[in-house]
Structure formats: C-alpha cells, structure tokens
Amino acid sequence: MGISLTARIALTIIVVFLFAMGLTALLNLHKFDQLLTQVLRDRLAFTVEDLRSNLETRLNLGLPLDTMRHVQDTLEQRRLDDPNILSIEVFDPDGLVLFGTDRSFIGDLISPRWLDAFRSQATEANGTPGGGDGAAGGRRTFLVHDHDALVVGTPIVSNLGDNAGGIAIRYARAAIDRTVAATRRELMIQAAVVSAAVGFVIVLGVFAVMADIRRRLARIEDQAKALAADMDAADESGAGPDHPGLAHAAGDAGEHGDRLGAASVETSPLEADFRRFGRTAREAFGEIMRGRREIRRLDEMD
Amino acid sequence: MTQRPPGPASAPAPVRALSAIPEAGGGAATLAPGGAGTEAGASAGPGKAKAARTTLASRMLLVRLVPLTLVLLLGALATFSYIAVNAFEREILPEVDAKAQAVGQAVSETIGKAIGHGIPLGRLVGMGPFLTDVQRNNVGLAYLLVTDTNNQVRYATDDTPEGVLSTFDTISGGNDVTVAEGFARLQVDYRDTAIPIRAGPREAPHGYLHVGVDADYVTTQLMAIIYDILTVALVSLLVSFEFLLILVVVFVTSPMRQVEALMRRGQGGDFSVVLASTGGHGDEVKQLGRAYNAIVRRLGDAYHELLQDADEVRAAQFDSGAIRRIEDILGGLRRRFTIPTREFRRAAAPSSLLRVRVPLFLFIFAEEMTRPFLPLYVRELHTTTLWLDEALVLALPISVFMLAIAIITPFAGAWTDRLGTRRVFLIGAIPSVAGYLGAALAQGVPDLLVWRALSGFGYAVIYIACQGYVAIHADPGRRVSGMATFMGAVFAAAICGPSIGGILADRVGYAPTLVVSAGLVLVAAVLIHGLLSGTADHQDTERPPLRLRDMALVLRNGRLLALLLLSAIPAKILLTGFLFYLAPLFLTDLGESQSSVGRIIMVYGLMNVLVTPLAARVADRVGNLALLVGGGAVLSGVGTLAIILDQSAWMVALAVFTMGIAHALAISPQLVLVQEVCARECRELGQTTVLSVFRLIERLGNVAGPFLVGTLVTLYGYGDAMAVTGLGVMVAGAIYLGLRVMTDDSRHRTVAP
Known part of the structure; x- marks a missing residue:
C-alpha cells in the first residue's frame, strides 16, 4: 500500500507538530508542578514561621521548649486547618520529637534527612537571635522531599542565638500529585483536541497546497494512460x-x-x-x- | 550508476549515456546527452532552464508549506498555552488565596494584639516596614494594606500600586454602592482578601487588613517559560523545514525532473530508458513514472514483435528486393528512434545532496543536545577523587571526544571512499548510539570517558561520510553551494540541539537526555538507510592516506603556521574551552537554568547561520582576508574579555554572540587564505591534502581547549579564566594582523575585480 505525497507531507508536519505540542505540554506541566509546589511551600513556610515566632517569643521569656505545654494544642489546631497536613512536629536540637500532632511520634527521632536539612539551616541561623518577629520574620526554612510528603521546617533560635530545636510540617505529596495528575489528564485531553483540530487543518492545508501539482500530474497520467490505450487499441483492432x-x-x-x-x-x-x-x-x-x-x-x- | 544492458541482436544498443548528475541544494538526476541527432542532447541551456524551473517549483512548494506550518504551529501552541494557563489558574489561584488568607490572618492577629494592648489603630508604629517585610517574604502578594472601618487606608506596603490606593480613596467614607463598585473594580486586577482586625475574639473589627494577589499571578509566572515555548516553536519550525525540504526535493521535484528528462529523451526519439523504481502506489509522481514506463515498454513490445515478424519474413524470403525493403523499414526506424527490445536501461534513483541533510541534521542535533550540560553531568558523576583537579576532570570528556575525532578523521575519508556513505554512516551510528547510552548509564568519570571516545569515533566517521557524499554529488561548478547544503544542516542542528538539550536536561535530567540523543542517532541511521538506498554513494577511486612527509612539507610554511597558531587554533580553543566547557559551568554558577544555558549556547549557531552568508560577501568586498581572519580573532577575544566589566549571564551571552559573528566572519576567508599562503604546497600535494593537514592541526585546539581553560579555572575561577582566554585569543589575533602588516602580505583578493 503506497502513500500519497500529500499524506506524506501532511504526516511529516503532523509528526513535527506533535513533537512541539508534546514538548510544550511537558514544559507547561513541569512549570505547573513547580509553581504549585512553590505556592504551597510558601504557605507552609509561612505557617511554620508563624509557629516559630510564637515559640521564640516564649523562649525569649525564659521558658524551655520542652515545657511549653500549650504547643501541643496549637499544633493540633493548625493541623486541623488543612486536611492535607500529615503532621506537625517540634523537636530538640538532636532531632528528638518533643511535640507532634501524631502523638505516637513523640519521643522518636526525626528522619536523618530532616536532621541534615535542619542542621544546615540551624548552622546558618546560629548566632542570629530569634526575635519572635512574627509573620515578618526573615525566611530560614528548609525543604525536604520525602517519598510521601513535602516537608517544610525551620530552626527555633533563642534571642541569645542558641539553637533550641526546630519545627516541621509534613504535607501530603499525594495531594499535590493528585492535582498535578488531574491537570495533566485535562491538558492531555485538550492537547489531543487541539492536535486533532490542527491535524485536520494541516491535512486540508497540504491538500490545498498540493492540489495544483496533483491535478497536473493526474492530467498527465490520464494522457499517458490514454496513449497506452490507443496503442493497445491500434494493435488489437x-x-x-x-x-x-x-x-x-x-x-x-x-x-x-x-x-x-x-x-x-x-x-x-x-x-x-x-x-x-x-x-x-x-x-x-x-x-x-x-x-x-x-x-x-x-x-x-x- | 550507468547501466548498459545488452541490446537485442537485431537492434543497435542505445548509444546515449545515462548518468545521474546531482545538483546542490535541490539536486536531482539529469540526463547527460551523448548521442547525435536527438533533442535531448541539444544543449545545456534548456536543461539548466528546466532545472531552474523545478528548483522554482520546490521553492514554490516550500514557500507555501513553511508559512502554513509556521502559522499552524504558533497558533496551536498559543491556543494550547492559553488553555493550560486557564487550567493552571483554576488549580493554583485557590492555593494563592489560601496563602493570602493565612498570611492575612497571622498579620491581623499581630495587629489585633497591639490594639488589645491599648494602642489605637491609627497610632501603631513601624507598620509600613512591617507590612512591606511580610509582602517581600511572601512571593505573589501584590500589596498589604490596613484600613479603618471606613475603608480609609492607614498603612500600606511601600510599593502598593497607585490604582489600589486611589480605589480606596474613592470608596473611603462612601456608601455601600460606592464601596461595592470600588471593590468590583479592584477585583479586576487583584484578588483582594479583606480580613477583619479584632483586639479579641468577640470584639467588633477595628479595621481591615487587605491582602492583594495579582490576578495575573499565574500568567506572570507561566511567562517564565515563554522563552522555552518560543524556543520549541523555533526548533520545530527548523525541523519541519529540514524535513519538508527533503520531502519536496527527494519525493517531488527530483523524481519529476527525472521523468521530465526521460520525456525529453523520448521527444528526441530515445525510448531506451525506464525508471528503476516506480513502487509506492499512492505517490503521484511515481504513478506518472509508471505511466511513462508503460508507454515505453509498450513501444518496446511492439518493436520486438516487428523484429520477430521481420526475422520470420526474411528467413522465408528469396526476393532480395523484399529483404532490402525490410532492411529499409528497420533502418528507418533505427535512424529515428532508439527502442530496445528486451532490456531497457534503468535510470537510477535520483541523487541529491539533500538525502544526507536530514540524517546529518539529526545526528549533529543529537550531539549538540549535550552541549549545555555535559560538564555539569561530569560534575554530578565526579564522586571519586582523581589525581586531577575537579575543573580539569570536568574538561576531560570534552577533550577525549575531540581527541577521538582528531584521530579518526584522517582515516574516515578513505573508509567512505571504499564502503560508501550509507554503510559508513550505519557503521558510525553503532559507536555513537553505544556512546550515548553508555554515557547515560555511566557510574563515574572513567567509564564516561570511554563512552565519549566512542561517541567521538562515531561523530568523526559520520561527519566525514556525509562530507564525502557531498564531494561525490556536488556539481563541480557548484561545490560551494553543495558545501552550504552540508553546513546548513550542521548550523541548523547547532541552533536546535543546545536549546532542546537544555530544556530536556532541565525537565527530565541529564541521563534521559543522553538516551534521547541515542534515539535521534538511531532515527538518523534509519533515514540514511532508506534515503541512500540505490543511490551512488562512494568514489570509484580511493583517496590516498595523509602522509607524515606531506604534513612536514605543509607545516614548513611559516605563514601557514602563523595562521594556525594565531588564528585557527585559538578559535578552536575558544570554541571547546569557552563555549563547550566553561559557559555551561559558569552560567549555572551564575544561577541560570539548563534551558537558559541552552538558549545562550544556541546564539552561537544562530549567529553562524545569519552571518556566514554575509561574511562571504564582506570577504569579497573587503578583499583583505587576513584582516577578516585576524579581525575575527580579535573580535571574539574582545567579546570574551568583556566579562571583566560585569560577571553576569548577559556578558557570557555577549561573548557567545560576538564569538558566533567572529567565527562566521573568519572561517570562510580562513580556508581561502590557507590555499593562498600554501599555493606552492597546493600545487605539489593538492588542495585536499593541504586542507587536511590544516584541519588536523587545527583540531588540536579542540582537544587542548577544555584543558587550557580548565587550568585557568583552577587558577583564577570562572570569570577571570574567561577573561584570560579572551585576552589570549585577542592578543593572538592582533599579533597575526601585525605580522601580516609587517610582511606587507595582507591583501589577498578572492575575486578578480
């Protein structure tokens, strides 16, 4: 089965077009994922910063972190604000969980990856007194991508610049993935619709561009066939x-x-x-x- | 290519020779006249006119198809991006609102506490800086402002838009309708969230905190990828052009020209040739070819029957007059027409330089894709400490790749002559694909070096194989345009490869991008297998290998040495040392993404494409080739040295830009200059040998470049290493110019006035 010139040219343009659409879709989706994660991270960072400033205010009044009993209630309240928050933990400088929305974690050690991220931020924050400066506090949050969660945390520093521990929020990665997957599905459908429409226009366009040459070739072919038929007829008759x-x-x-x-x-x-x-x-x-x-x-x- | 099957005993063998003479840039087979008394061989004039006519037909088709593709491509990408922005806004804006709400809640609580301590809303201190600080720490917030219960603004962030403030001025103290209208106006540009400020949970609001998010926040954020999308559109257009060009020429104009040429032979009475390949039942041009073949074969059958009749009658005839009459009839036919009875000669598939263009384009594309990230990939793999400094380790894979090319190139020409372009291309594709796949799976620098050497081997072999095809098929009178066809593919790939490589590396990672490169080489191999099938792709004579004695003779020429050491090698050092090695590392260090690195490297190819055609004209007009060659070196050096003004991505881009222009200006005159300064050697050894020696030595610059610049990076860091490299190239160029002036040898006109 052969393929006509029109189909060959149209197919080529369609293939290149699909490559461009695919790459554009990839770029858009990647940016979407990035943007969604960034907005979410900002929101979570703001929440941990707010919690940190409350803790630092009390820390600066001389209360040790592990004695702040109200913290447990505050954390649980914040946890209820967003169902996608898996847990919020407050831990000491060694990574021992002091308070947490999941009480079974209390007394456990945070994961080594968190601890590394926390320590690198804490090192930078060391010597920078925590002023309990509320929502306006300068950012020193860390971000860890766990397999099931996005973890945003920050060190807690006293006004003397001592590292008192840290606080971290675990946000369900599944929630982001769900949104991204739903958007990806929607975009793929839209891309398919656009591609089908453009593919159709490409075929029509190429058909129109090639119409003249095709017509001429067909005319010559007809003449050639007529000539061959005349030869046969002349011979047979x-x-x-x-x-x-x-x-x-x-x-x-x-x-x-x-x-x-x-x-x-x-x-x-x-x-x-x-x-x-x-x-x-x-x-x-x-x-x-x-x-x-x-x-x-x-x-x-x- | 020329086939001469034996003719029938009773009929003379067709006398006219059939040969396929490809034409650069739109080539096809034409039939060379050789016999007498036929119109087909009348003159070259009509042939040229017809060639021009079909080239015009190709252009006309491309002129219609390329804009059609452009419009549809841009339209579709814009439509799709618009749809995407809407979908993204629907998902992201609620998140942004949630963030605005969270921020607003916390800020209003803080203000509420202060009011709870007895400070009236209008007497709060430091509110402006406080709100500004919150805004700056929360990306996406356009403003924060505090109003009293009458909507009069008390405090606002520093850069609150004037429009917002004037809206609040309008509605402050106004009635409900005014307030509603004002807020409706505000919502057009901003998503404003108002949060009451209370001193206690049950107290009436003392005022409101307004948090504004730019309504176009998502669109603004997505604009960050607009350059990427435009790059994709540009690359897609170039790729479309490459494919359409080959489709139109190989499947439309070349076969049509071939049919046309055969018809012209037929007009002169020569019906001895049929088209070899008439498969592809849907192909309109092939259908025409089949119709032509049917007519010619029908004539052949009739002629055969006539000869059989004649033989029978002659055998039974005793009347010499009747036999003479039969001979007269046959002689008359033979004089007027050339018709074989059994075997027709078969016209080979039309050759065209463009047949190698798309496979070569894809192959170079594959390698160019690695440019923006290869040193960074090495850095990622560099887990074990080698005896070299890290900067030099990062340079190693590029140098090894270039070394493999330098070593293999002198042999690749002879292999192509012997085995043909198609076979050598396919052989070269094996180490290439293995090289990319191996590099993708490499566990450390040592094995990466092996894979890059394999890729270099494949690169050299394939590049020279394609060059060989051009050498065979380019019309001797149009070698330059033949070479332009070849270089066009290289330049187009140099534009497309880095940009797409950067985008892919950014999104899917280095190793998967290398796998994509391997895939592209495979596609190129499949295409070359199909496109060169049945076409002549190797020389009848094998070129002699490059001898050391010849090299020594050429290199004894002081003027050539000066050209090599002061212009050609520095240019290559700058190319591999700066563009391939330093630029990706430096730009990443400056915070640029891989996509951005790819786009900046792409500028080099772009400038090459734009300036090269102009450079030839400038060279003809200026006449002073040494000035262009030396000036090009100085220009590229100055552009690179400019980094001392500001160590930024813009200055690196400027260096790439000037380097692209400078190299385009210098490369063509450089080759002519080589032939001029080595006039004697060219006469003795031949131009090809002299140019081969020049190219071989020049390639040492490719090998040394990354190492030299890597050493400078170790000593001075990226910025200063770039400046020192630029200074070196600039000084070398200036010395070359000075030497030419001192020897009063700088004026070499390329074209007679």
Missing part, C-alpha cells in the same frame, strides 16, 4: 497506424492531448513536455505498426 488515436500524431498535441489539455486553464511545462513526448511516442508506434503492415504485406505477396 488491426487498424495500426490508421487508428484515430495515432492518426493525429502529427498534430500539435494529439487528439487526446488536446481533449484532456483543453480543460486545463494553464498548461505546465511538464505537461507540454509530455505532449511532445506523447506525439513522438505516437509517431514511433505508428511507424512500427506501419512497418509491421508493410512486412506482412511483403510476406503475403510472397
């Missing part, structure tokens, strides 16, 4: 060179050439070439037929 299809060979374009060519608004150089070729081919065929008739006549005379 026994008319030989007197067959009407060959008789007009000496004319400018030949009967079939005229008949078919007359319909064309413009005769392309290729068509003109074919007419001249056809005329010579008719002449040649006529000569051969004439020769055969002559030879047969000589044979009959004998």
